[in-house]
Amino acid sequence: MPVPCTLTWSMWGPGMSESSTAWLLDVGNDIKIAVAEPEMVEFLLTPKLHRLPLTPDYCSHVLLWRRLIVPVIEMSALFDSPTFLQHSSALTVLRYQKASHAPLEYFGIVVEKSPLKIMVNDQQACEGPASDHGIWQSSELVLAHFLHDELPIPILSLPYLTSEAFRDFVATTHPGHDSQ
């Protein structure tokens, strides 16, 4: 499925003709994603996570953080591979808004390495890999790609990633991944 070849996006600043700062997150299985600098809140090396029964595989833990109960997403649970939460549970706390005046919402995403700060601009925009399948086929999830170290990096829609619609999409495209 074609994806828009522009990186212009409200959280990335007014246009991308000049470089914007982003964070590169390694979410496991050699998969990297990018989030805008304002979306990153905190990196936690050894957070205490609480598992909840009867929840989707990719979001089965919560973090108690600043008097909030924050859901934690584990992208590697969506890649037909063992989850690595048992032996590595570093995570980043991210924030987003569903609309410009909506309250900030928070969630955690499990990462394998420390986030890397990078600069991105429109000249790096590229198509997604032709081999993309599964969740990467969702144009609602993947807003755009850019080239970094010769690899296409997806920019994800955080409101969609944390939505019921994405949960239902996963249940459809990843049968067996929808319950603990």
Add this chain to the structure above:
Amino acid sequence: MTDVKPSHYALLGFEGIALSFPQDQVLNINSIDDMQAPATTHQEFGSVRHHDSVLPVFAFSDNLQPKTASATAHRFCVSFHIDGVPSFAIACDTVEPLAIDQLAVTQPLPELMKLDVTPIRGLLQHGDRLALESDAGAMHAYLEYVGAWHE
């Protein structure tokens, strides 16, 4: 409809899970030694008597799958009513009261974590502890859905 949050909960502990119920839905707390054989031949779960009622006793795995309670694995069985009618009991290792105060935070289960049928209505944080918030009606509906409930 106004959803008035309870101010007092009963906190049941088992399999590393803390499951909270509104305290006013608790009928009784028995020793697991009071558990009897299943009340009817088609039931697989034990039972406990509460006055003239015989209530099924459910235990749960760490993934909230119903299983048979046992005197070696559990210490208590807590009986619940629904709208005044004695309904069921849950076997657990610990049971303690919890009063909501300034240290407590409750919130609904995040939408992305909700499956079609779950007895978990929300989450309750008290200090660095986290409990799953349920109620007798939601648990009854869940037990029916997973086929554990036999009238």
